[in-house]
Amino acid sequence: MAPPGETRIPTLNGIKDAYQLLSAPFAHTPMFQSTQLSHYFDADIWLKVESVNPIASFKSRGATVAIARALADHSVAEIVTSSTGNHGQGVALASKLRGISCHIFMPAEPNPVKLAMIESLGAIVHKIGHDLDFAKAKALEFAEARGALFVDDGEDPDVMEGAGTVGLEIARRLDHIDDVFIPMGSGNLAAGCATALKALHPGVRVTTVQSSQSPAMAMSFEQRTAVEFPAASIADGLECRVPATLALERVLALIDDVITITDEVILQACRTLIDVQHLVTEPAGAAALAGGHSVREKLAGRTVVLVISGGNLTPALLERAQALDSLI
Incomplete structure (x- = not known):
């Protein structure tokens, strides 16, 4: 467990634990x-x-681990993330399997194959901005306003250990x-x-x-x-x-x-x-x-x-x- 205010560093033991999920x-x-x-x-x-x-894609690994660990810690009513496509698919699938509403923020012109898959998994897609980082900023605002779980592909050690x-x-x-x-x-x-x-x-x-x-x-x-x-x-x-x-x-x-x-x-x-x-x-x-x-x-x-x-x-x-x- 990381000290308050510090991000936990991924470890081999954490990855082994993630593998069990x-x-x-x-x-x-x-x-x-x-x-x-x-x-x-x-x-x-x-x-x-x-x-x-x-x-x-490999992305279901990190999404599955992060969402499973979050649910073991507290209830989750809604899940949000940002993605160019593959991470969004992983989060959408993990959310669907658990019956949780999911919002995916993507750049305004996303990969059509990945977009179609995300939509087929029942996620609500928000197409916004010129690139992933713009979409991520909007997704974070959205998640905070709604009290939703944000599954961060880059800053979340659970996602990293899943990957x-x-x-x-x-x-x-x-x-x-x-x-x-x-x-x-x-x-x-x-x-x-x-x-x-x-x-x-x-x-x-x-x-x-x-x-x-x-x-x-x-x-x-x-x-x-x-x-x-x-x-x-x-x-x-x-x-x-x-x-x-x-x-x-x-x-x-x-x-x-x-x-x-x-x-x-x-x-x-x-x-x-x-x-x-x-x-x-x-x-x-x-x-x-x-x-x-x-x-x-x-x-x-x-x-x-x-x-x-x-x-x-x-x-x-x-x-x-x-x-x-x-x-x-």
């Missing part, structure tokens, strides 16, 4: 060695696939890991995973990957302090204009490197996963492969895990990806 298909997700990518990289390449579930169960599964799956590449928007998944990975595999190197069209967290990592920067990436799952305090603190403490990749190369990674693994991913979901590919000469002979974080690819982006060459 999850069940398939949102836990025990597929992880397998890629023969084709291993041959190309001259390395032992593993894919941790978080897109094979009803919302095609960290991805890292826990990776750490338990392999006896030795050299490198893990993780997509990064707000940094919640990266920080949670690194908490588990560094505790169980002290020598592992954790690298996060962000779009060069949404580089706020990468710039903050380089400058070792929060840097705001406009987000204009096609990879909405990597969007972040205003770094979250808790997520940035843990990224600075645990992450070894941050790589930025152009949106076009990320789309090429989407094409590669379709061609090589018959795996449909959204741009954020393919970012780990794009990042690993950019430093592939350094990975020869190493055991590497790529986290495939989501699969909510729009038809328009699928068409763009198919028009590009594969990375391999």
Whole structure:
């Protein structure tokens, strides 16, 4: 328990406890060695696939844990969050399963695939503002005015520990890991995973990957302090204009490197996963492969895990990806 006024820091024990609150298909997700990518990289390449579930994303892990822990502590009549889509799906599903009214604040022009899924789960969607951080500010005002539970993707250690169960599964799956590449928007998944990975595999190197069209967290990592920067990436799952305090603190403490990749190369990674693994991913979901590919000469002979974080690819982006060459 953190002292009054201080945010609790996510821990390995907290992640292990969070894991007990999850069940398939949102836990025990597929992880397998890629023969084709291993041959190309001259390395032992593993894919941790978080897109094979009803919302095609890892985000249900954090939402489920945060809401379950909140309900164990007090009654909740209404749940609110902000999201570009995947976190909103996770919160909407967890709310629906518990019969609790849910409001999701999204940017004015959200990913249509994710929007449709959130609406199908019965959540009330508020489309507002030019980016996620504007929507988040309005969502916080709304939640405070109504006394609702706000599920914060970035500042909530329960959400981070839920996301960290991805890292826990990776750490338990392999006896030795050299490198893990993780997509990064707000940094919640990266920080949670690194908490588990560094505790169980002290020598592992954790690298996060962000779009060069949404580089706020990468710039903050380089400058070792929060840097705001406009987000204009096609990879909405990597969007972040205003770094979250808790997520940035843990990224600075645990992450070894941050790589930025152009949106076009990320789309090429989407094409590669379709061609090589018959795996449909959204741009954020393919970012780990794009990042690993950019430093592939350094990975020869190493055991590497790529986290495939989501699969909510729009038809328009699928068409763009198919028009590009594969990375391999």
